[in-house]
Structure formats: C-alpha cells, structure tokens
Amino acid sequence: MIITENLSKKFEDFTAVDSINLEVNPGELLALLGPNGAGKTTTVRMLTSVLHPSSGTAKVAGFDVVNQAPQVRASVGVLTEHHGLYNRMRASEYLEFFGEIYGLETKARKKRAKNMLNDFGLSNNANQRIGEFSKGMRQKLALGRALLHRPHVLLLDEPTSAMDPESARLVRDAIKELRSDQRSIMICTHNLAEAEELADRIAIIQDGKIIANDSPSALKMNMLGPPEYEVRLGEDLNGRQPNLPENVDLTANGKDWLRFRSDNPNDFNPLVVQKLVKQNFSIVSLQEVPRSLEQVYLRAVDSQYIKGDPVVS
Amino acid sequence: MLAELRPALMVTRREVRDQLRDWRIIIPIAVLTIFFPSLMNFTAERAVNFVGNYGASIVAERLIPFLLMVVGFFPASFSLIIALESFVGEKERGSIEPLLASPLSDLQLYLGKLMAVMVPPLLASYLGITVYLVRVYRELGWVPELDLLLQILALTFVQALTMVSGAVVISTQATSVRAANLLASFIIVPMALLIQGESLVMFWGQYDVLWLAVLGMIIIAGLLVRTGVGHFNREELLGKEIDVINFKWSWHLFSSALKGKATSIGSWYKLEVLGLLKLYRLPILLMSIMVIASLFIGASQTSRFAIPPELINLDNTEGKLSEGLDQFSVLSASGIPIIWFHNIRVILLAAILGMFTYGVLGILVLMLPMMLIGYFLATISSAGISAVTFFGAFVLPHGVFEIPALILAAASIFHLGANLAAPSGGTKIGEGLIISLANWVKIMLGLIIPLLLAASITEALITPQVVLHYFGN
DSSP states (O other): EEEEEEEEEEEEEEEEEEEEEEEEOOOOOOEEEEEETTSSSHHHHHTTSSSSOOOOEEETTEEETTTTHHHHHHHEEOOOSOOOOTTTTHHHHHHHHHHHHHOOHHHHHHHHHHHHHHHHTTTTGTTTTTOOHHHHHHHHHHHHHHTTTSEEEEEEEEETTOHHHHHHHHHHHHHHHHHHHHHHHEEOSSSSHHHHOSSEEEEEEEEEEEEEOOOHHHHHHHHHHSSSEEEESSSSOOOOOOOOOOOOOEEEESSSSEEEEEEEHHHHHHHHHHHHHHOOOEEEEEEOOOOOHHHHHHHHHHHHHHHHOOOEO | HHHHHHHHHHHHHHHHHHHHHHHHHHHHHIIIIHHHHHHHHHHHHHHHHHHHTTOHHHHHHHHHHHHHHHHHHHHHHHHHHHHHHHIIHHHHHHTTTHHHHOOOOOHHHHHHHHHHHHHHHHHHHHHHHHHHHHHHHHHHHHOHHHHHHHHHHHHHHHHHHHHHHHHHHHHHHHSSSHHHHHHHHHHHHHHHHHHHHHHHHHTTTTTTTHHHHHHHHHHHHHHHHHHHHHHSSSSHHOOSSOOOHHHHHHHHHHHHHHHOSSSHHHHHIIEEEEEEHTTTTHHHHHHHHHHHHHHHHHTTTTSOOOOOOOGOOOOOOTHHHHHHHOOOOGSSTHHHHHHHHHHHHHHHHHHHHHHTTTTTHHHHHHHHHHHHHHHHHHHHHHTOOOOOHHHHHHHHHHHHHHHHHHHHHHHHHHHHHHHHSOTTOOOOOOHHHHHHHHHHHHHHHIIIHHHHHHHHHIIIIIHHHHHHHHOOO
16 A cells, blocks of 8 residues: 655755655555656655655555665565666576565575566566567566565556557556555556556646546546537538537537537436437437546646646545 | 675676676776786786896886786776776666665665675786786796785775775766766776875885785775765665756755854854854864874874984074064064964865865864974973973964864864765765855854964964063073
C-alpha cells in the first residue's frame, strides 16, 4: 500500500513535488499522468526512498520512506525511467545479480530468473549480451528485474514504452495479473489508452501538484460533464429541429445525426427515443459517444493553466 | 561486519567482471603490465651501460628504483579513469538507479565500487612491478632492498586509493563523464606534482622521505574517503540533474544563514555570533591545544636552527626601538590599519587555503606565527633572558586579542574543512560549504575583525611602550 501526505520535494529553490496526497490500496493500480518535468519521477524516487522528501510523509508497504528506507527498498519493485541495464552482461546473469542483491538464495534466484525470462518471452535470449537486445527486449528485462523479488509494491515508469504491440499486450496482461495478487501498483505513463485500460484511479500531476485524482469514469464525469449520446437517424433532418424532453440538452446535430447530454441515461434515453419516434424520425442507432482519457487529461492540464483549480476527490 | 560487506562484494564482483569484458580497459592495462615494464627494463639497461661509460654509476643506481616506481604508477593511474567511468558513467547511463532503489546501503555501494575500480589496476601494477623486477634481476642482477620495495608497493596503493577516492568526490558533483573529466584536473595536477616530488626524492637518494609521502597520502586518502562516504549518497547522486551553479539560490541560502534567526543587530550578535561559539566548542579546544603545541614545536627547532647567543643582544633596546619607529611607520598610530589589514589578509588567505585542503593548510598558516614565537622564546631563554618577561612584553599586550582571534579563525576554518569531509544533517557539498562560509563570515565580522582591530591598536601603541618599560635602558 502507498500513502503520501503532503509529500514535497524541493531542489534548491525549485519545488519539484508540492504537497501531494496519494493512496494506492492493495490490489489497486494508480496511473500517474503528467507532462514531462511535472514531478512523476521525483515522486517515484521519494517512494523508493532514493530521495528524501523535503516535507510531508509517505508510507510504502507499511514502512516510512525516511525512517525505514531499507525496508521500503526491499519491498518495492521499481522500473526506472532509464532501464539501467549493463550492456556487457548476459540477461540471465543480470537477473541473478539483482536476485542476489535482493537477498534471494542461489537456487531461488536462478529459478526465478529463468521463469521471468520465460514469462516475458526472453528464454531464448538468456545467454545473449544485453547490449544486443532491442529496446523492447531491454524494457521487458528491466521489468523482470523489478518483479524478481516479488515485491508488494510496484512503481513502474513507462512500463510499455518502446514495445511492439504484442509485447505491450504481454506486459499489460502481466500487470493486471500482478494487481490481482493484491499488490499496490503505480504506473507513470504518457500512454493514456494504457492508463485507461489498467488504472483503477488516475492522478494527474502538473508543476508538482496533483490537479486531478479519481477513477477514470468519475474523472470523465467531473471534467467533461455527463455522458453524451448520439442518435443516428434514418433520414436527413433537412432543417427540422428535433424536440427533446426537458433536462436533455441537444449538444450538436448534423445532416442525419444528433447528440444530446444526459446525466441519467436509464430514465431519459428511452424518453428521447419515444419523443423522436413521435416526431416521425426513424432511429438507426443510439450509442454513447466514446470519451477518451486524453480529453480528460487535456482538459485538466488546460484548466489548471486557465483557472488553477484542482479537480481532486 | 562480513554480512555487511557481502553485498559490497557482489557489486565488486559484477563490476570487475564487467571491466574484464571491456577491451578498452583490458588492452591498455595489458600493455602497461607486460610491455611497459619491458620497455622500462630496456631503458634501465641502456642507461646503466651509458652512464657507466662515464663513471656516473650513481645515476644508474637511482634510475632503476625510479623506474620501478614509474612501472607501478602507470597501471595504477588507470584506476582514476575506471573510477570516473564507474561512478559517473553509471550515473550518466542511468544504470545506477536500480542499484540505488535496491536494499544496498550507500556505504555498501560505495565500498563495492571502490574495491572494483581499485582491484584490476592494482593487480596490474603489482604484476608489472614483478615483471620489471624479474627482468632487471636477470639482466642487471639488481635486487631492491625490502624497505624500498615496501615503499613502492605502499605508494602505488595509496596513490590509487587517493585518485579513486578523489574521483568519487568528483562524481558526486558531476552528472556526466565529460564534466567529471573536466573536474579530474583537481586530481591529476596534484598527483603529477606529487610524482615529480617523489622523483626528486628518489634521485636525491633520501628514500626514508618516501615514508612521509606514504603517510601524507594515507591522510589525504583518508580524508577523501571520508568525504566520499559522506557525499556518495542517493540524495547527492540523483538530487542533482544539471551541472550549473544556482547563484540566486546560493545567495539566498548564504544570506539567510548569515542572518539566521536574528531580528536586530543585537540579537544577531547574541544568537548568531555568540551562538556559534557553542558550535565551535570542540574546534576551539583543538585549536587551543594546537597553539600550545605550535609553541613547543617552534621551541624544539632551536637545536636544529640555532642562533648563537652572542647575536642576541637586548642592550640599548630603547635606541633600537626608536630607530625602528623612525624607519617603519608600523609602530605608531598610522601603523594601526597596516597591522589590521595585514592580519585580516592572512586570515583570508588561510581560509582560502583551508577551503581546498580540509582546513589543513589554513590551520598551518595560522599556526606558523605561534611556532616562530615558540622558537624565539626558546632562543631568548638559551641566551639567558627570561622568556616569560620577553613573552609578557613583546607578545602578551596585543596577544590578548590576537591569539583568541587566531584560535577562532583556525577553529572556523577547521569546522569548514570538517564539514566538507563529514557533512552534518545530510547537507550536500555545496549547501554545507555555503552554510559554513556564512558561519565563517559571522565569526569574522562579529569577533575576529574587532579583536584584530583591538590587537593592532595595542600592537602599534601599547606593546612598544611595554617593551621599553621592561627592556629599555
């Protein structure tokens, strides 16, 4: 579990992280999103007891990041921004080295290294020098290193960057599986589709501050308003203005379609259909307009610039 | 202890294995280990034959041990390059971060890397020395004395340790190998001067002096290792992303440390200046002991550098003093600023020297006058004149102000050096240095400069009168 309270980090006169409050429960995955230089990496470094917070507190896997730093580091698996691989080592050697650092017995670390290589499709490359690996292979190996000691908490910085779609899917599935093992996982990513797919909660950080923190659906509701629905009609509107029930706002319309917003679709959507049918419109389809996390992200980041008001629940 | 060392050895093992896979390290070391000793051997043989033809066998005698030292130093010097690569290169490539996020302690990582960068070059050095010795024995029948051999082996070791420990300190202040290479001149230049000095000693034939070089290097290496341990930590390694000096922040930190919690000049003096005396308790005690020790050291030198008693004549002091007063404007009211500025200048020089030498040179500069006083007191005493009266007349009147000022100055410089070696409260090198400088300025403005002013007034106006009173006709 990860809990931070007013966690801040200053470098000389620059505030990299400014009083952030986060909570990631066991079995939960938090995606930390934000522009480059927003404070994601500094946050991860504080949570791995690599950097001391300037103020505030954080507990990771039940240990205080300042006073129980060795225990924190032993309980955390971290995929760093830079993979930090040794090019002249062989893949199996590399994993065994870190297994030894994390105190695994010889037999256990050999076995786990082998399994890890197998899980990430690298078993045929076990004796290959890391310098010969592709970017994606390096990423998978680095991820294997982070998981080798079976940590309770995982902090993953861009876990699927530089991977081909197949490998990225493999890694995403692995992350889902890890979450189901009651691990607390935090990922920093610029891949919003991935964040949406994996995350139970999304936190957006900008200029060191958390400007939004909620579940993806709640964030969409808060940031983009009630969901929007689109009705496809069987004929052109030809200038006719459809009459919709009260409390339903027509947001847009085109040649043979219209969009409306409804904060209670169960009640209002059937009424919309009835009313349109009564007005002799033939309805081809009615579906929710997909809203991406990208819209939420951009809205959050832009509104922060415009208004400076955080959307934190 | 062994359990603590085990993770460090894991790091060492990995790094040594990594180095042995890098041809850019292996080839030069192999050349310096196998071919270079042979070249030196060839040089020695030719030189011995050449100088033998002209009866200058002493040159040959001195050349062979000198080349032995060179053969040891060259591969060992590789430790500097490997250290910069290991400490800064890993930081630059980001491969140090997974290690920093692991349960390894800062000390384990430091020791692991320190051993890793020292072992291969040192082994190469000792192997090179062996190759050289075997060949020189076979071709010239020369065998080194055990003492000399031990000196060379010890020198090679401490030189490598000094370079590596210096490289670690540099690595904490650099984010790229390029930046580290630029800073490495702070190691290379002093090392080059040291090797030149050692060469002179060897050609001079005073091999015992080499033990002093070994001792000096051990002290320097010890200080550098302590500094490295103090600063090779996660915060220092990853808390710095760019190689720039932030003047705005530095000035802000300096000015707020200088002002402290004070709200008025009175409270500044009470809280910040006099409050510092508490912080400097131990340095003040140590420097007071140093002052007394310096007097004795000075006194002990009279036997080596004796002035014949007949040359010491305090007769007609009044006449000589009047002559002195006429010749120099120092011993009059107009001399007050001259004495004052001179003393301030010396303390500034001591502080600058101290900043680069952990306070050592700064303290030495300040203790030199005490050694001279000790020397003169002992000399005067040997001429049958009371040293107590001499001290009371010539030194004590202004010394009442000047000696405490000197002790305070030495204590603040000592504290500055100590803080650099062992930072307090997890401060970074730059941060610690700025705060120590602010403290130094506080003590200078609040106590040392006023004390020196009082001393210069007394020295110019009162001391001559006291001298005349006791030693006048």
